[in-house]
Amino acid sequence: MGNCCEAICNVRKNTNVRVSLPAVCFVWQIAMVILFGVFIRYDDESDAHWEEFKEENNITSDIENDFYFRYPSFQDVHVMIFVGFGFLMTFLKRYSFGGVGFNFLIAAFGLQWALLMQGWFHALDPNTGKITIGVESLINADFCCAGSLIAYGALLGKVSPVQTLVFTLFGVTLFAVEEYIILDLLHCRDAGGSMVIHAFGGYYGLAISWVLYRPKLDLSRRLNGSVYHSDVFAMIGTLFLWMFWPSFNSAITDHGAGQHRTAINTYIALASSVLTTVAISSLSQKRGKLDMVHIQNATLAGGVAMGTAAEFMIMPYGALIVGFLTGIISTFGYLFVTPFFEKYLKLQDTCGVHNLHALPGMLGGFTGAIVAAAATESVYSQQGLIDTFDFEGKFAGRSVGTQGGFQAAGTCVAIAFGLVGGALVGVILRIPIWGDPADDNCFDDEVYWEVPEEEESIPPVLEYNNHMINKHQDLSESNFSVEQS
Amino acid sequence: MGNCCEAICNVRKNTNVRVSLPAVCFVWQIAMVILFGVFIRYDDESDAHWEEFKEENNITSDIENDFYFRYPSFQDVHVMIFVGFGFLMTFLKRYSFGGVGFNFLIAAFGLQWALLMQGWFHALDPNTGKITIGVESLINADFCCAGSLIAYGALLGKVSPVQTLVFTLFGVTLFAVEEYIILDLLHCRDAGGSMVIHAFGGYYGLAISWVLYRPKLDLSRRLNGSVYHSDVFAMIGTLFLWMFWPSFNSAITDHGAGQHRTAINTYIALASSVLTTVAISSLSQKRGKLDMVHIQNATLAGGVAMGTAAEFMIMPYGALIVGFLTGIISTFGYLFVTPFFEKYLKLQDTCGVHNLHALPGMLGGFTGAIVAAAATESVYSQQGLIDTFDFEGKFAGRSVGTQGGFQAAGTCVAIAFGLVGGALVGVILRIPIWGDPADDNCFDDEVYWEVPEEEESIPPVLEYNNHMINKHQDLSESNFSVEQS
């Protein structure tokens, strides 16, 4: 292979991130330490002054600390972010390390920046100049990361770890701004984030991927697929996302019936998605065989699409219908839209985030608008309407029809932020300093990871070659070169 | 292989489910939408009228919504159903997709039908004609699916996805009826379902498998076993079942000490099962080697057997003894009873559900009967006896001895429903329209799944054959044939 390989190597991009990756990690982590020092403090429910706070507010029991309302849901959301998204992205045969590992990196950085960005917009005390945080802040920070993780799904295998940190920095920033516009200025309701998380995150990733179009990605085609066990690993991700989606949508809804109803609606919608996904997947293949891509992804569409409406009185059959339709639409997306995008729009979407997040998120936003506009006092009760749509303060007089209009407008804002923001960030990511792989080098963990040598056939003791490099224990010359270099 | 293969193919059953699977999914899902529309509404604790309900019932804090008592346990149960049962069934070398995937399908359909069936029997408001649901309904729906998933364990690898949906429809129906008889008419206590879930589900699956006996199953023998990594995947299932079993048994027990005690007893019994399983497994093999089949399954027997008695005052040492004995019995079952069944009773039990569910479930039912009959007022307190056994209303005068008798009777009812119901459903499944595989074609994901080509040795870039079909991205002709056909 001598000559050919050389020829390719010569034009191959420089994927050495030994300076840039540590530099970015250190700079950003040090910035976080400084900014946390200046801005972030505990809120009343997590501060050591809690006993005083309880007395002042006539709280009789520790169990009424918000921690006990939200911590179990928080942990479920946390599992979705790290194991759910992470393992869903292990499906590629040789990019499982990058799927789960860079997901981990993105989320661990993103949540710190999110605590700050969301804090400045939502929890900055004008008197003290401090942001106070509690368990709800942690949930929101995880949500905020979800936007960038969704975007990563479109880019999986085609970007360097430095690029992931760059688009996460901008992604979290954009998220905080669009969330402020949608939830505060437009006063939309979007507990599970159909609009602010899924539509935004999906279109953000698609726009970046469109700008980063790789005309010769076919050269990496041999690695852009799964093997048997990588598909089973991906099912770990799918199932943890599917099971905990009721917690995702209900994590920050109203205490009491609000959280309760949201969880029920999401549970029901997800069950419905599974059956229609199986139906369409079977219909689309020879002999009715199922495709793991559909089962891994489209079964989740019902959860995405219920992100806005789940806290409303959509009724159990309404939830079933939403799951029914989005399961179908999402599976059709994998069958037709992703190949169409790739062929005609020059848009390469590794995980098909268009079909799982962007489109169902948009549909979820509009579903929320319709359900909100159709709300009546007889169904919600007067107090129920006020609580559900937060018709208080300067929004006390808003009608449900108006609310529906604003919900629809909010969906458009999310999409616009995703598309425009993603296009701009894509341009930044094209600067040739980030160490991204060449077109024939994508979807390959070898580029950014020390990958263990495969030896399915383990040699017997005596034939064992002592020169073999043992990756886990023998940390020899190359490692010590930190000091030598 | 030309001629031989043709000869076999000619007699091979038609496993094309491209019409039947989508048809069944759509018909049943549409039926669910209609029935949910007619019958199912939110209960008082999840409805937007919650604030009114709180006032009427003098509930002072949102934290007393049943959601906060049960949602963490619900999510644990949910994980057991989808990841626990699902991954436990990935142990076969080439049926991991079918194990975790059809488990997903069964549960997603079953829980919808369970909400209706259990609702009609337990939560139908005679005035409005509506079923109201809350978090406890979701837990019960998951429990109800568990019965059919256990049955699937006996049939793993030998049935088509259409058949799984058929036996789930009947399984959930039978479950709801036997549950009504046992819990309501006989007034048994069975929080963790030793009787109604495990004994019923186990014998239901065994009876179906007996009717569907395949005399030439040996032809698929090469695939009826594990490989190294599939055994590790199965441990994911085992451990999530093992860890969350305390939540399973305590999920619907009484608020307060009831849930607390049930969780403790189950935790203790499970620990004991592990040690005796290891002991017997080691004793049974040459050189004392452990068998993964035992570790994956028999370690769970203590949880099954505590399903009834865990909420009683069985005492920690009582729980230890139950786990001790069932660990031994279950492991002996894998060693002797499953081979015996296969050889002499013509009963093929893929996962050995007899040893993990049917037998320990039955033993758990009788354990519950004995512990109930031995209850005394000094141990329980007067109020404790009333709460634990629900001696209220028309059962106010029942003695603990009588209760013990009814518990034993309930166990027999569960077994009878499983055996008779399973035999009848087995006959239905023999109708040759369901697309089940031939005897030499079992335990093989190729039959119902698009399986990625294995290429452990990934070819280098330049030698890569461009004609290779890429499963995940290139969705070409065969997929579009939905429209062409």
Add this chain to the structure above:
Amino acid sequence: MGNCCEAICNVRKNTNVRVSLPAVCFVWQIAMVILFGVFIRYDDESDAHWEEFKEENNITSDIENDFYFRYPSFQDVHVMIFVGFGFLMTFLKRYSFGGVGFNFLIAAFGLQWALLMQGWFHALDPNTGKITIGVESLINADFCCAGSLIAYGALLGKVSPVQTLVFTLFGVTLFAVEEYIILDLLHCRDAGGSMVIHAFGGYYGLAISWVLYRPKLDLSRRLNGSVYHSDVFAMIGTLFLWMFWPSFNSAITDHGAGQHRTAINTYIALASSVLTTVAISSLSQKRGKLDMVHIQNATLAGGVAMGTAAEFMIMPYGALIVGFLTGIISTFGYLFVTPFFEKYLKLQDTCGVHNLHALPGMLGGFTGAIVAAAATESVYSQQGLIDTFDFEGKFAGRSVGTQGGFQAAGTCVAIAFGLVGGALVGVILRIPIWGDPADDNCFDDEVYWEVPEEEESIPPVLEYNNHMINKHQDLSESNFSVEQS
């Protein structure tokens, strides 16, 4: 290979555990039944007398049962012990069964013995002579196992299952004693166990491993490393540990703000560790590639190091700094300290527990001492200081400076117990009766497990050799030899 193999086999140690393993399991499990029968009862919150207890103590709602404060955290801790530690140890290419399986065995035995040992020291009622247990006891029992599981990390692949049970018996015993000295006599605070769990467990394992030094372990070098999929399995362990560490540290802290603040601090510290681990890992390798060993382990160091200080008012930026530094230190440990230990100290540490547990645990202990000594009434409030440091009873007059000193002393006690206890237990484990493997036979599941034959290339139907042994279904002669022998 005839002659050579014979030569080796002749000197090979006897790894037959068919007598010793079942014997130890049975003897110890029977001892547990007897001791539980004599000593262990339900506490007031899990006993059927709960309704009476509520009345006597003016508890108005079942939700104030400790179960609802701690059960979600308990389940998270439970997942860490069994899936977290278990899967983290599946990284070796051919010791995944031993990693996850013996972890299971250790924990299932250890928690029973821990309920007794911790009960005798902390919950023995002097009047009745009984230990009463509740959900907090279960959490503490899981914590106690963690010490022995950490020690197992240093010994992974080099000990027999009988040896794991022996060092667990002593490990749990030593743990209960050092915990009593540190928490009760010295009155330290150590909710997440930087000192009592991680420093103790880490040094305990290191001391045992030092005594059990194997000069010719290089003969097993071919198996002392990972393969691609085993590294992905290990990431399951890493992520569940990482995600649930906030629950680990907060599980037994004070109700209300105590649990809330501990969770927040741990969440923040862990995020910071990820970025500095990535930075150092990338810096240390050619071309900036990341090493899975670092990502799997050092990312967790922030959680270990926050085990003591997380419940204090360390402030979010303080938590970030702790995570920042320990991520760096732990990664450097993997790069330099483990190879140094192996080469110069004759200490073989399979999982590098020195870098993940021993060292960060010690640092966490001293961090706690400093943060405690720096506490002020203005930051904590008067009541907050009393609650956080439990300055009540005979410790009512202790100053924060004194407390800091005792915290530091406690750390030294934990280390001393680990080192001295481990050395003694190591001597016991050297007795040649435990069935440990020979130096050329380590890291190999074949020694203690029935391992399925690998057949990545599954033969076609007709060529299938009927004599092949099917492990999962065909339980033939060797199994029945229980009776024959």
